[in-house]
Amino acid sequence: MYALAFLFVPAGEVIVGAFKNAHGGATFDHMRQIVHQPYLDQYWLTIKISLITAGGGCVIGLFVAYAAIRAGTPRFLRTILSTFSGVAANFAGIPLAFAFIATLGTIGIVTTFMRDHLGFDPYAHGFTIFGETGVEITYMYFQIPLMILVIAPAIDGLRAEWREAASNLGASSFQFWRYVGIPVLLPSILGAFILLFGNSFSAYATAYGLAGNSVFLIPITIGFYYSGNVLSDPHLAQALAFGMFVVLAAMMLLYIPLQRRSARWMR
């Protein structure tokens, strides 16, 4: 009932609305519009930022989670990390954007420190928190903790005996990861990548608060068309949202065979 009310009905309305004009008649105009500029560039930018932050989040999160979970790491570090990750993975939107502006903005504390004490002004070298790189850095703040939360149980599932058995059979640490560790984790890593991609792809408030007027992501444009006073065009917004469904469906089409292949030993 919940899924019907809050997932299927709104999704159905978006799909139907994407093919309606302002008078309620059927039209393909919006669909034609979204495959032309500037929307194609906006889709590409949104996909690029999502891929980069999902990939970066996966790699960094995997290393951090492994470092915290591996034998020999004090137990309290793991507890601290998982608690922090739980909070950080859900810390997004306007507060996160402002936190990064206060840290890495033109007069942010880190920027000021670097300029005054290290003699390096990142803004003089092309960096800006209000651009694409800034959005990516900010997204990583919740992408990495999310990866840690998602991948930790899978890392826990890596049995110490596998590592010892590999070592006993002559394998180096690299060979263990190449032949056993990564293949065993791969289904979970792929699943986590898709989750992180979707998380980033649909993020709205963080990017809006940070670079609403300079980085044109599809969710921000949808927001403009839905609530804008001048540019209001809900059906175009629905068409853009429908385009996001298509991108996510395409990602799933890529993901499913990869996941199936990587997890064939589980069947």
Add this chain to the structure above:
Amino acid sequence: MAYLELRELRRAFGPVVALDGIQVELETGEFLSLLGPSGCGKTTALRLVAGFDRPDSGSIVVDGKDLTRVSPSRRDMGMVFQAYSLFPNMTAEQNVEFGLRIRKNRRAARRKRVSELLELVGLGHAGKRYPHQLSGGMQQRVALARALAIEPRVLLLDEPLSALDAKVRVQLREEIRRIQTQLGITTLYVTHDQEEALSISDHVAVMSSGRVEQLGTPAEMYSAPATPFVAEFIGTMNRLEAVVVDGERGEVEHGSTRLTVDAAQGRTRGERVLVLVRPELLELEASTDGGAAGENTLRGEVLTQTFLGPVTRLKVIAPDAELIADMSTARAAALPIGSRVVAHVPVAGTRLLSLSEEPASDGQDRGGR
């Protein structure tokens, strides 16, 4: 010089001493079991030999070479773990092939060896299956084949049967012994199951509190336990505390009962001893109320009967001890629970241990051979 030597191995984890200077030697092709209760240090010893852990002192020598500081990947030791050690993402064939692949053996040679080994462990038909598609027993056979594939200098088995059901356990232990004998591979086996250790080993080392209590053949361990701990751990043993009253005639006093046992001859009068009698050597017969108990006998009452197939185990409560006797099931039927019985302690065949030989009290090293 022995093929495998553990020289004065010591390992402590904080205040807990897991291994307290054990000394073990093993000749080429021999099968030695490290036997003991949980926490006695047997798995620690095996992990030191495999190289997964480093000793605080002492050394591990194989074929004259000191391997103590050599990494596990360069020791050429094959190890079979308790369970679930197969790589789950590889088929049985790929698991067995793994060590050969790491060694960069030629593909054709690898395939041939894998096929031979899977046949050897009786799994020629299951090579394409993944571990989760194999039973526990099959998985352990694959693990054994994988360990053997690299032609290890020493085969190490860490309670490989503990996760299996009783029937498979017996089958597989016989197969392990058959394969070990066939290949002539020097083997170190860890178990807490004394029946398992006695049935497949050339030698058994009973461990307690990080030390080797006794090392010998299974027959020696059973018939001539060197310490009360070994006597208790290997099989079931009746323990009668007694005091030597006449060392010349071999007489001891257990409570108010005087017993004559050959093993007491030559002992010092007043020495506190343990008279050890195996359950199968204790003769029971129905007691006639009021009648004299006779020589070398203890009176008691049958407390429980446990049916073990051809024999039945009777627990008898006597005034100063609890006795266990094994007798044929047919004869045991005549001695129901609650019946009064007389237990005959044999003059010959009993063991006598000085109570001062308790391992906790003397601190002497009795490991090695």
